[in-house]
Amino acid sequence: MVKAEGFALCALTVQYGQRHAREIESARAIARALGVERHLEIPIDLRAIGGSSLTSTADVPRGRDLASAEIPSTYVPARNTVFLSLALAWAEALEARDIVIGVNALDYSGYPDCRPAFIHAFESLAALATRAGVEGAKFRVHAPLIALTKSQIIRRGLELGLDYGLTHSCYDPSSDGRPCGTCDSCKLRARGFAEAGMADPLLLR
């Protein structure tokens, strides 16, 4: 979406000890397909911090009611704050002013750091936290997916020519990378493809 708006792209991937490290290969393939100028991968082991089933060997919730108000154990403490702080550091070093994050606050698991209030608070912080901000630069944190349903996201991606066969959503893939089909992330993805009336290319393999 931001490429279509004319932005030059630098992609940041964080290897944080996620059990679905498979997504890092997808990030590389997508970065290549989009022709990004740079793709920076930063390792930071959040398993040492703990507090999440995504960074431990605890099982992830399966077949959960997606309408539940409970925040599931796949929540990773302050993860998007860590991600955005690294993105802000890199943006400042690159003299970029626009940071883009793919969070969604509609078809999601209720994670607090996917909501508009969090994004706005981080944007305010960025102005105070950086030399560039103090010198008058205005950092913007874009979250173009935040208010779209999963099916709207899928349709928009297809319009833009994205190959969903390159993507990965599952929290707990098999050793050959196949989605489990029962975690929150698989269920949200399946519902999105169903509502969009499309087949998921990952399931056609």
Add this chain to the structure above:
Amino acid sequence: MVKAEGFALCALTVQYGQRHAREIESARAIARALGVERHLEIPIDLRAIGGSSLTSTADVPRGRDLASAEIPSTYVPARNTVFLSLALAWAEALEARDIVIGVNALDYSGYPDCRPAFIHAFESLAALATRAGVEGAKFRVHAPLIALTKSQIIRRGLELGLDYGLTHSCYDPSSDGRPCGTCDSCKLRARGFAEAGMADPLLLR
């Protein structure tokens, strides 16, 4: 200072590729001396992000006028945002609510992320960024040194029995760990000891 207030202590050290990695040994020695419950060291290589003489082989400024309004090249993009985001993640996982950071906004190099406005903004962000915050927990970010002069900090440490021989300030120590004496950090430290009327034990060796 927070130990004297009765807090149990968990210490976080970030190995971020700083040229003065010598400070990590000091952090270990001080954590041991204080009897912290846990000392977590997290490696995250900010050299990949760049934008600072502290994370590169560029020389650090020497003999700088400390009254200058310019933010020097030793500023590391968004460093304290990265540090506090990791501290917030660990605090949430530990079910701790109090985060303490040793920034100072009086005898310092003008870094934006050492100022009260930044600390307050991060505290507001913490409430929005975390599951604990959404569930009503109140994270506090304490910066007990922020409004003290360097000489007041030194006197307070001595009152509390701190051995300044364990500490490290220099941005560019020699290979055997001796301070250079000319970087901002050495100059601020020397001025602090002089104003406190004390000798710096690091210089007596």
